[in-house]
Structure formats: C-alpha cells, structure tokens
Amino acid sequence: MFYETEGNAHGLAHDPFKAIVAPRPIGWIGTRGVDGSRNLAPYSFFNAVGDRPKLVMFSSSGRKDSLRNAQETGVFTANFVGRPLLDPMNASSIAAPYGTDEFIVSGLTPLEGRVVSAPYVGEAVAVLECRVTMVTTLKDVAGQDTDSHMVVGQVMGIHIDESVIRDGRFDLALADPVARLGYMDYAGLGPLFQLRRPKAPGAE
Ligand SMILES: Cc1cc2nc3c(=O)[nH]c(=O)nc-3n(C[C@H](O)[C@H](O)[C@H](O)COP(=O)(O)O)c2cc1C
Numbered sequence: 119m120f121y122e123t124e125g126n127a128h129g130l131a132h133d134p135f136k137a138i139v140a141p142r143p144i145g146w147i148g149t150r151g152v153d154g155s156r157n158l159a160p161y162s163f164f165n166a167v168g169d170r171p172k173l174v175m176f177s178s179s180g181r182k183d184s185l186r187n188a189q190e191t192g193v194f195t196a197n198f199v200g201r202p203l204l205d206p207m208n209a210s211s212i213a214a215p216y217g218t219d220e221f222i223v224s225g226l227t228p229l230e231g232r233v234v235s236a237p238y239v240g241e242a243v244a245v246l247e248c249r250v251t252m253v254t255t256l257k258d259v260a261g262q263d264t265d266s267h268m269v270v271g272q273v274m275g276i277h278i279d280e281s282v283i284r285d286g287r288f289d290l291a292l293a294d295p296v297a298r299l300g301y302m303d304y305a306g307l308g309p310l311f312q313l314r315r316p317k318a319p320g321a322e
Contacts, residue, residue: 136162137300144298145176146197146207148228148237149187151217156228156237157183158210158220160199162298163266172273174246177256177266183216188269189253193234196271198244201294201306206241233275243282243293247275 121128128134136142145164149157161184163177174196178185188194199207206224214220221228227240231247238245248271256266282292290307297305 132301134300136298137303140299140303141297141305142299144199144207144296145174146199146203146210146239146242147176147184147188148195148197148221148239149184149193150191150236151183151187152190153217155217156219156221157187158197158224158226158228158237158239159184160207160211160298163268164196167270172246173251173270174248174273175268175270177268180265181267185253185267185269186216188250188271191235192250193231193236194248194250194269194271195231195234195236195238196246196248196273197239197242198293199296200243201296203239203241204296204304207296231275232277238277242277243279244288245277246271246273247277248273 126133142162143164145161147159147161151157159182161176161178165175167173167175176184176196184194206226209224210220212220212223214223221237221239228237229240231238234247234249236247238247250269251272252270254268255263256268258264278288282289284292291310295307299305
C-alpha cells in the first residue's frame with residue numbers, strides 16, 4: 119500500500135506512523151519550575167543527536183510542562199527507563215495540572231542534579247544531566263509553525279549505577295531498557311549481535 123500523509127488516508131484502524139519509526143528510546147524528562155515545583159514525564163520523541171559534544175533532544179507535542187520548565191530554567195535531566203520502572207514511568211505520564219510533582223505521584227525518589235539544578239530519578243540506572251542549548255518550534259513544508267516543540271540539551275554529566283557496569287561497559291542487557299513502539303506497544307531489548315562497518319578499499 120501507499121498513502122499520502124495529507125488527509126491520513128491509510129485506511130487502517132490506527133495511524134501506523136509511530137509503529138514504523140520504532141523502537142524509540144524513552145527520555146524520562148525531569149525538570150523544575152521557576153516556582154520550585156518538580157516535574158517528570160516520559161518523551162519517546164527523544165534521542166541522542168550529537169556526541170561531540172553530547173546532545174540529546176526531546177519534542178513536545180503541544181506546549182507541555184517539561185517544555186515550559188526546560189525553557190524557563192535552561193536545564194533538564196533525561197532518565198533511563200529500565201523494565202522495573204515501567205509502571206512509574208507510565209504513572210508519570212498522567213496529564214496533571216502544572217506544579218504537580220510526578221516524582222511523588224509515581225512513588226519515585228527525587229534527587230538533585232550534581233551539575234544542573236533539575237531533579238532526577240534516584241531509581242534510574244542512568245541519568246543525563248543536561249543544559250538546554252536550543253528550543254525550537256518545528257516547521258512544516260510550507261514553513262508554518264507546527265505544534266511540535268523541540269528542546270535540545272547538552273549532556274553535562276552522566277550518572278551510571280555500578281550495578282549495570284560489567285566488563286567496563288554500560289551493559290544494556292542488565293539495564294533492561296524499555297522502548298516505545300506504536301499504538302499501546304512497548305518492547306524490551308532483543309538478542310544483541312555485533313556488526314563492523316565496512317572499510318573503503320585502501321583505508322586504514
Ligand atoms: C512512553 C510515553 C512516551 C511519550 N512521548 C511523548 C512525546 O514524545 N512527546 C509528547 O509531547 N508527549 C509524550 N508522551 C505524553 C506525555 O508524557 C504526557 O503528555 C505528559 O503528561 C506530559 O507531561 P508534562 O506536561 O509534565 O511535560 C508520552 C507518554 C508516554 C507514556
């Protein structure tokens with residue numbers, strides 16, 4: 119099948135787009151409001167977008183609290199969602215009034231960032247402490263603003279729980295990530311395999 123996205127004429131029961139662009143890592147975004155309130159919410163429009171320096175992004179569909187706080191305070195944390203944290207992650211996605219502390223709602227331990235003034239999830243096996251480098255409203259092909267707003271942050275510090283370091287590596291099997299798919303679907307990590315990139319003839 120083929121369909122043009124204008125009009126969304128896929129004829130399927132549900133929009134397949136997010137099932138196609140999958141699996142997506144979940145950035146569990148911790149922020150603080152200028153009023154001092156804590157905020158925590160999952161974002162699967164989340165990814166690493168640079169490594170020198172280390173940059174991550176999350177994108178808010180509409181103007182949500184994480185966007186507002188990150189924009190106002192210039193900092194956020196991105197917390198790793200492992201399988202044991204699936205339920206609190208989901209609980210923290212509740213549409214709650216501004217100022218609601220989803221750390222408390224979800225039964226999590228809020229800890230204070232070491233280098234940024236934003237809270238992070240004490241139970242998370244990895245946490246990125248980030249400073250906002252850019253907030254931008256994404257545009258469509260006509261150059262019009264959409265209601266998707268992307269926050270890019272530079273990773274200033276990284277917490278890793280010793281329990282998930284094995285043989286000098288961040289052991290993803292131990293960290294047991296949860297990824298977001300389309301619909302109501304999630305996935306865990308499948309079997310790992312390794313692959314080396316090809317070398318151009320004559321390259322070192
Ligand atoms: C796994 C998961 C991924 C999500 N990803 C996004 C996302 O990428 N962008 C978005 O705007 N909302 C996303 N949501 C919904 C937000 O988490 C939800 O609207 C939340 O209430 C926003 O909280 P905030 O207003 O405190 O930022 C996601 C929800 C879940 C459960």
